[in-house]
Amino acid sequence: MAQPAPVLAEGLARIQKDIDAAFDALLPVPQDSRARLYEAMRYAAIGGGKRLRPLLLVSVAELYGVDRHIAVRCGAAVEAIHVYSLIHDDLPCMDDDDLRHSKPTLHKAYDEATAVLAGDAFQAFAFEVLSDPATIGDPFARAELVQVLACASGANGMVGGQMIDIVAEGGGFDLPMVARLQQLKTGALLAASVEMGAVLGKLAPEGRTHLRAYARDIGLAFQIADDLLDHEGDQDKAGKALRKDAEANKQTFVSLLGPDRAREQARLLVEQAVDHLRQHGPEADLLRALARYIVERDH
């Protein structure tokens, strides 16, 4: 099954529209030489991507009745971090990719310098939006949102995971090391999305345990599914180059477990993630469907 459940299909369509609208509103092209930078940012950010991170954030926030407009702006901040990481990841000195969301990568469509700067600007943008009183009035929430996202993004989170990923190309990683790599590289930002929804929902840290467990499980499942897609997916549907792990001689969940056990592991993680939501009623159906979709998607 590759089609998302109706509740999820609707949620995805809605968040994609909302995030595109947020970027459009927050990145007006100025009438000076910075125009090129803003156009590049819009090229990279608008009209592409599944917006899973904003959907996680908004869906958790909605469990606690948070105003959607606030949650969407915070979702745009998380997505800005994701977008910047893709722009920089695609650079010639990194993964050297030509294709992203079925169109030329930013450094191909513009140039490398513009891609470096657009990525840098997106990171600042994320923290500018989160710390803006126009996003959320409560200064404590603003500071905590920044703290959660900055910790998840930096050397102790996503960027640290990318560094390990580069070191991993030499091979010789075992399963705990691959899990640690992915926990940082992909898991940290997914977990931050869930956590930021909980911050907006004014949940005390001790009330967030089940959501953190949900986030941890779907983060790992997400990466196993990604490894499976890289291994056996359809390049046209993915809109990017595949089979890169094997080419780079990189250990992945699939190379270490084999595709069947990896798939089984991902399914178990998803069931576990769904179980963590048992205290919630139908209002958490979107989060449940999202967990299932993560392992069933075909791109």
Next chain:
Amino acid sequence: MAQPAPVLAEGLARIQKDIDAAFDALLPVPQDSRARLYEAMRYAAIGGGKRLRPLLLVSVAELYGVDRHIAVRCGAAVEAIHVYSLIHDDLPCMDDDDLRHSKPTLHKAYDEATAVLAGDAFQAFAFEVLSDPATIGDPFARAELVQVLACASGANGMVGGQMIDIVAEGGGFDLPMVARLQQLKTGALLAASVEMGAVLGKLAPEGRTHLRAYARDIGLAFQIADDLLDHEGDQDKAGKALRKDAEANKQTFVSLLGPDRAREQARLLVEQAVDHLRQHGPEADLLRALARYIVERDH
């Protein structure tokens, strides 16, 4: 005169020691494959640079009796943004520089991918430090510090200025355009340093007018002085490649005004900056000396 005044020499030596100590404490090398990232960050950040931005921040904060430890941590955040911008600026696809602070640039000492990631991690680090309750207890101040620094760093600040700078290599810029470029590229972060000192000092925005005027004037003077150093400075003392503006056929204050008028303009701006501090007594002598040093330094 190239030697800083005694009050400034002491202030520079002290802030350099404090910022090195802050980076050392905040960037312990982990016992995993992220070690390479942290080592690269330490290579770029510790033991180099004049630390003018932290000195501005700390000196303004001291006018209002702010605890030095708090101000130094915020100074390390501003310096992290400056360091990341230098790392990315030096990349082959940007300025392609081999030398920084008299040692190989980060991508030369490590590699390009590590340099991209170290820069990215430094930007996250800045916002992680500012939003950390361990830096400052008041959440309103934390959120405002992030807001000031993020706005000054991104597409509407430093990164926007770097984009204009690249476009400017085609030539054809007039004086107002060069001033605008520099206001964003260099001025925004210097102004943010002063503003963050005022935030820590709990100054209401209407009480910051004279400090903002001071920051604007020294920012412009700083860039004119930089253009003069690029034009006629000593490459060994600078610890980086010079004469790059002329090679790139780039309009600068010096190419547009000539070196004599540019020098005169910088001096006028410094006198104006010092005059903005007239409401302060001897406690602002370091800020006055810093303004003068900006145009008199030889590197």
